[in-house]
Amino acid sequence: NxxxxxxxxxxxxxxxxxxxxxCAQDMNHGYLSWxxxxxxxxxxxxxxxxxxxxxxKGEVPDGYNVSRSNTEDFPLRLESAAPSQTSxxxxxxxxxxxxxxxxxxxxxxxxxx
Amino acid sequence: GQQLxxxxxxxxxxxxxxxxxxxxxxxxxxxxxxYKQDPGEGPVLLIALYKAGELTSNGRLTAxxxxxxxxxxxxxxxxIPSDVGIYFCAGxxxxxxxxxxxxxxxxxxxxxx
Numbered sequence: 001n002x003x004x005x006x007x008x009x010x011x012x013x014x015x016x017x018x019x020x021x022x023c024a025q026d027m028n029h030g031y032l033s034w035x036x037x038x039x040x041x042x043x044x045x046x047x048x049x050x051x052x053x054x055x056x057k058g059e060v061p062d063g064y065n066v067s068r069s070n071t072e073d074f075p076l077r078l079e080s081a082a083p084s085q086t087s088x089x090x091x092x093x094x095x096x097x098x099x100x101x102x103x104x105x106x107x108x109x110x111x112x113x
Numbered sequence: 114g115q116q117l118x119x120x121x122x123x124x125x126x127x128x129x130x131x132x133x134x135x136x137x138x139x140x141x142x143x144x145x146x147x148y149k150q151d152p153g154e155g156p157v158l159l160i161a162l163y164k165a166g167e168l169t170s171n172g173r174l175t176a177x178x179x180x181x182x183x184x185x186x187x188x189x190x191x192x193i194p195s196d197v198g199i200y201f202c203a204g205x206x207x208x209x210x211x212x213x214x215x216x217x218x219x220x221x222x223x224x225x226x
Contacts, residue, residue: 004155033214040218041218042117042201042216042217042218042219043156043201043203043214043216044216045213045214058213059213090155090156092214101144101146101158101161102146102158102214103158104148104155104156104157105155106153106154106155107153107154107155
């Protein structure tokens, strides 16, 4: 079992470029979410999904899009990257339910120059 | 929005010392989670707490879910060098169709020089 796999681990993007961060889980979890981690800010949820075809906004959704076509994958898309989106991005996975712990991927460190 | 106040922000430990950290909130949570993050890695779940007053141990780690449901603490006994890292508390509440994890800003554990 790989758990939650994120690719790439590192990436440098120019302002205005687009990019997709990949997240895949093999635990048959229904709930997937994206967080960004910034110094002094902790982790903040960007978007989440409870099932294929269902997505919703988190705390900081602006500038990001997501889609969920199957159970395993939950890509995060930056259509026009901005320097403010320089961050470490984590995908998290859990069973659907209100009291279930989340398991995190290893993260993608993204720099927008 | 909801916030978690995690303290201390950082601390230095000497091998063998006991360590305490805590999280407080003005809001009630249904679940408290404690994670550890090593450099370049995603957060790893240490302990999950589901009931007010619950006290749970995982090896040298002990965590408690506060009676008021607005706080939680984590203790590490007899610390060892591999305890170094960033510890995050996270509160989970019922929000929409899936609970939202609210993270503290972390407690950074370092070794005393």
